[in-house]
Amino acid sequence: MWCRLRLSQTTVITHYQSLKINFRSATMRASTLCLVFGLVLLMTWTSEATLAAGVPEKCCFKPIDFEIPPKKIVSAEKTNSICPKSAILVTTQKGLEFCVEPDEPWIKKVMENLDKNTK
The missing domain is CATH 1.20.5 (Single alpha-helices involved in coiled-coils or other helix-helix interfaces)
Known part of the structure; x- marks a missing residue:
């Protein structure tokens, strides 16, 4: 070849x-x-x-800057301590979730009322 x-x-x-x-x-x-x-x-x-x-399952990164009417809030719970920012996760009647700064006066009242209602 x-x-x-x-x-x-x-x-x-x-x-x-x-x-x-x-x-x-x-x-x-x-x-x-x-x-x-x-x-x-x-x-x-x-x-x-x-x-x-x-x-953690849910963390908050950008809190809202408006108040949610208390009668529309179903639950409010603190985010996990592992999250980079401390916040409160608010769930409304429609199932929407919002992040709120924990030092907001209106969310403190909502948290107190929710604690009273659960006891």
């Missing part, structure tokens, strides 16, 4: 060996990539499992 292409036998062997080396390095790159991807996937999966126990 190499005679028809006017190639010497050493040229053909050199090309064959370089193809073998290229194939090996490509296979090695692919297996290394798969290994790295698998490790990243494993780390992501295990980190989510450990974080799930320490992350």
